[in-house]
Amino acid sequence: MTNRDASPPAPPATRRAGVALRSSGAAAKGVLVAAALVALALVLGGAVLWAARRPLEQPIAFNHALHVGQLEMDCTDCHLYAVNGVRATIPNIEVCADCHDEAASESAEETRLVEYVASGERVPWRKIYRVPEHVYFSHRRHTQLGGIECETCHGAVGEQVEPVGRPLVRLSMEHCMRCHQDSGVSNDCLLCHR
Amino acid sequence: MSADKHEFVDGDLLRSIEQSGVGFRVATTVLGLTVLTAWVLFSRQILEGLGVTGLNQPVAWGFYIVNFVFFIGISHAGTLISAILRLSQAEWRRPITRMAEVITVVVLAIGAFHPVLDLGRPERALNIFTAGRLQSPLLWDVSSISAYFMASTVYLYIPMIPDIAILRDRGVRPRWLYSFLAWGWQGTPRQQAVLGRAVNIMMVLVIPIAVSVHTVISYIFAMTLQPGWHSTIFGPYFVVGAIFSGIAALLMVMIVLRRIFRLERYLKQIHFDYLSRLLLIMALLWFYFTFSEYLTAFFGHEPAEMRVFYYKVSGPYAPFFWGMVVCNFLVPVLILAFRRTRTIPGIFVASLTVVVGMWLERLNIVVPSLANPRSGLPTGYYLPSVVEWGMFAGGIATFILGFVLFARFFPLISLWEIQEGRELSVAETAARLETYLPDPPAAAPAEEASP
Amino acid sequence: MILPRRDLLKMLGVGAGAVGLGGCRQAWSVPDRLVELALRGPGLESQVQTICGLCAGGCGLTVRLVDGLPVGIRGNPHHPLNRGGLCPVGLAGLEVLYAPGRLQGPLRRQAGGEHGATTWEEALDEIATRLTALTAAGQGDRVAFLSGEPSELFHDLARRFLHGLGSANLSRLDDAGLAHELTQGIARAPGYDLGGADLVVSFGLDLYEDGPTPIHATAAMIGSRPTEQLGALIQVGTRVSPSASKAEIFALVRPGTLGAFALGIAHTLVREGGYDRAFVAEHTFGFDDWTDEDGRERLGFRRLLLERYYPDRVAALCGCDPALIVRVARRLAAAAAPVAVAGGDAVRGTNATWTQMAVQALNALTGAFDRPGGVVMPPPIPLTPLAALPAPPAPSLFAAAGDETAFGVDPVEALAAGVLDGTRPVELLIVLDTNPVFSSPAGDRLREALARIPTVVALASFMDETAAAAELVLPTPTFLERWQGATTPRGVAFSTLGLAPPVVEPLTDARHPGDVLLELGRRLGGEAAAALPWSDYPAYLKQRIEGLALSGQGSVVTGSFEESWIQFLEERGWRFLGRKEIESFWRTLTQESSWWNPVRSRGDWGRLFATASGRYEFFSRRLEARLVELGAAGEGGASAAEALARGSARLGLEAEGDEACMPHHEPEAARGEGELTLLPFRPITARGSLGVTSPMVLEMFGYTAFSPWQTWAELAAETAHELDLGDGDEVRVESDRGHFAAVVRIHPAAAAGTVHVPLGLGHEAPGSLAAGIGANPVGIMLAARDPLSGRLSRTATRVRLALVKRRSRGGPPPRHGGSEA
């Protein structure tokens, strides 16, 4: 509520400067509060985003480099359907058991895998690469028909010693569309959106 | 210009700013609560989905779109009328332009928010800018409404600067607000010249924008193939309707504020007389358009068109349709055509019915066409839900609240323009009148011959 | 694929509980292993063939699986019955499988009357104990079994189970084929070769929606033919159903006069000479006047027709134009391969048997028997026969006993009456996959009777009205979770056998009813165990199939329908060298799920006409004998003619003398007060009893009348006008027995004076989505029975309509746009 000054108002010319000064101070205060709020929001938002990007932990520290590099295996030796299927599939005990029905090394991780195989329990792998629910992505279309290497979209997974905890290549719509454009494939929405 | 003089003459206009009372507090509380309720309802709608409304499969648009068109229509009261009056140098405009402009800004903000209310995914509203499709009439609308909002805000603000400076100079609180908004106004001749020019530019600019806004809103409907919508006269029809409802709203606002703030000294019989005559003309014009619209539909006798026609004229929407005709034509014409009834209460009644009638007109346009699909689906029906009514009430409350707050912080009547009118206009108008008047017979040929 | 969505839904579902289906949310109870697969499985797809078990139609299905979880159903394009087509209920099969409200495990009634969980072991022990006690006391005949399972294979097993206990009380709740028994002397309804017919005259049967095999009918008459050769349809009925709207001619008649209409056609055929003289002369009996063994002159069908069923009279009875009758008759006479069928209203009334006889008489007049596009007997399925078991001494509870009816009884009524009167006490009743409390007009009495039966065991997938009245409720797997062995559906012209293993393991703690019976047999030991020597139901099936494998008849359905046919023809050449090896045959059959045999040996009249005369009997000697027997009872010495007249009178027939033994018009009995006749009909969405547990089926329930999730009452415009009712008004349909609420739908082409109400809704038992949705017209029906078959009529009830609420502005919309204007 504004209280009118008891005294009759002084001529404006004499009061002008002082009023301007004081009011600019008030304005500055408002700006400061707003800035603080914005900063707080940014910090909180950043924290949430950072938390969301934390790498996923895999149940077993799978060493891709060992399998692909030293043992000279192909991606499709384990990811069985990457060429012929719509979904590449993450190998589970049925596949692992082919080699790991008993431990071939002293590795603690392998021991755990063998335990899984022995108990028949499935390894709860975490899926790293995923397309949004509204996207239709077919591996066979890209690998077999399109002749695209796994690394194009998945990055150098085969060189990773540590388990993959976050996508090496960020799969965004832009990523897909750029590749489609470069290789002369239609970018019609319906090709991917379902 | 010297500020001291205002102290004496128009000090009463500042009373509401300098001494706000219980009335203000009660009004803001009541209105604020209503608006808050509307927001609560809106958040419920966001959480649960648009299912909380009464919309359904054939009738996919309802109150939100009706109110959108209605509020945007009301917004034509202000800026457009004020600009036309300013442009035509109608001297009686001086006490009413400010109020008209405030109506525009407040109502436009409310109206422009309605499409967002209507969105199934309001959080994606920005897709309009990131992925907008300029071919869509909805996007034309977004552009013209935002242009109109910008223009009318500026058009409201610029002529307010000298008045704000007065408030600043009187030390009214919050001082930072006035000193910020006064923008360093000292009333120097140069500042006055710039102000004058800015007002002139804005008023010329605002008129086409305002016309475009409602034309484009009508295009939202007219660009589809729906019976009852696909009409060529929709553009002008909507503009006429908008100005019609706008004047009515302005009259109502004037009458109410005159009463509350004791503005009898400023808003005189003549203002109401002139504006109500304008309203009468618009009522006739509106009837002409409506008549043309429905007559062509009836004569064409296209089955789909006729289904909608009968739905309105004798079907479920007959009460609304005939209510619209009564409210928009019969009542205002009967009241305003006779001097005996053209009193301020009479004008108030006429304006109120026009506002209601124009709302009914929007309802009559939006719902019946959707309720009578071509596809063979059964006739749809639409019953607005509590949420929709709540949002409607919230919209109206926001409008009043906007006015209350404006009146609390700014003068409702342009102090300096009144002052300017007192100081300059009498002489200026007399001089101007001289130029209109036919010259005496002898002098005429001489005048023409001397370029 | 599933978890992220579920999480998303959980996150977004804040406050969504208030939405429509709220309240039927349930915990995720698909077995963990399957959830695990669905969440992290490799996403491998497969397809399996199976058989739809939601009604008796036996359509072939192809189920799409991802990691072993069914995610899609479509019609098996190779299946001879449906050829890829599938009805809405069949398509909802997965919704039934995953439906909310399925019984999760065995339930037992607790002291308080509520059902509480129990285990299979306890439940089976309890039943076995009771059965042992009963058999030990020599009261095996106090065990009864009501079965809704249409398969002959299962029926044989169930009969053995009962015979082992010393009971013959097995009933299947489907329509009796009494008319065929009386005129043709066959116990089983014959098949109609719809695929070969060029004209089908349908009396009351909504061929494409109702009847035993609507999808087969559609496929045979339309789907498998080029557009120029579509099968023509003439519909005679009381309601313009979607099927009727496809008819070339639709004859709208008064309810209960369909038989009269058929006789009117017969009259015109005979008078104009449009009938098959050769066939009538060679293969029928009683057409012309004849002399009986006692030398009495008897009335012939021809004279009966000519004297009594001239078009003017028939038209007056039916409330139609006499010219229409002549037009239909001439169209029928001109057709090359016509066939007449009856169903729906025509077989639900008190004159159902005569109506069916009248319709069948048309087939006899047109010589439709044993010809392509006519009435044929499908070849029997050469299943391994089972060693005979001695029939129990006591006759079946479901066989005719008293003198009220000529031949049969209504099984539900008989059971209820026997228990309530104490004339046939039942100690233990098993009800399998059927819900007579809901579906029979005698449901109320049955409910009462169930309360008096010491042990009622309901085997069901959902808690229905009958299960709710049972002491023990044992969950059965739905069709995708169980071994199925479906035999030729009624009315199909070729024989089929559907045999399919479960597509998924049961999602609930359910057991196959066959396995339950076998297990009970094992626990009982002795004769009962000896009657059921199989380890489990598949073993039983396999043994029965062996005969089929060895017979070399028919062919397993593989490849496209046409290919399969060619393959079949090829196979016929070396049938004796064909698949004799049971293992490979079993493997192929369970994989492909279907076997069929379309070969009909023509001229095998004995299978079609098993009457004493070996002919089709226009004049049913069997009916005559029974009427005479009834008339003579207690009054020996009366002449045959007198006895016949007395017998007819005793049954309350209007017909006198010889007419009673021939197809004739017997007026439909009306019960109760009211200005309208209540006529139920079965929309395609109401097929089977489980369809309505699917949200989709309920959502599209009344799609033809814009009445989803709703029971509607179909009225003619004039009737509605007279009653001052409008489209969308809410009314109460009242009979002398009860009332229910419905929404008025005005049908532009409905018969005046009738109100048609769809069957299928109005379930009371909680536990599925269907509970509390719509109304069950059967619940207000008054008892009236067909005096020949004893079946309860569903078309005899008179009702009144009372306005409850006008359609308000916010009410359901009117159906047709312009009507508002």
Add this chain to the structure above:
Amino acid sequence: MSRWGMAIDLDRCTGCGSCMAACHQENNLTAVGPSEAALDRVFHWLRVLPEVSEAHAEVTVTYTPQLCVQCDKPPCVRVCPVHATYLSDEGIVAQIYARCIGCRYCMAACPYNAKVFNWYEPQWPGQLQAKANPDVSLRYKGVVEKCTFCHHRVLKAREDAALAGRGLRDGDVSTACEDSCPAKAIVFGDLDDPASRVSRLARSPRASRHHEDLGTEPKVYHLARKE
């Protein structure tokens, strides 16, 4: 490039509703429940509508399956403010749910009422979600959805054909409604291929399109005897 179209033979259609149900199952539509249904919010991408005609004092009822007619000049696409609905290269009017803002302008503009709106979050009572077709996305509240001509099947069929080293042939792609129709009244195929069944049917003198006068150029043809 194909131009997908459909022919529906009304002389064959018995109005049995199989197409409706098949579409519902294939495309993961959900039921809205009785209270929502009473508010006219039932979801169908395809619906069988009765059509009553009274000619020469005789009332006839015919049942017509109606679905999005996939206009070549779609009024809905013309008004969409955000490119959420558009005409694909193969002539399918698509709805991109991830972009749709839910303004329902397309619904208001469509003379065929082919689009439906998710008034609430779709509900999957019990375990029903387990049966969701993994080829079709699940929608969420606040977006418009519509018939896609079973576009996911086109993608799969094209992949299968390419893997077999050939192009698409007539009959490779079928829609769910086509599959389930016991009367074989629905034929789906490429209108650009003059030999395809659908283009032959489209050229039939019995063929017509709904509201042809509106100039929307539908690609769904209804065939019926002209009387």
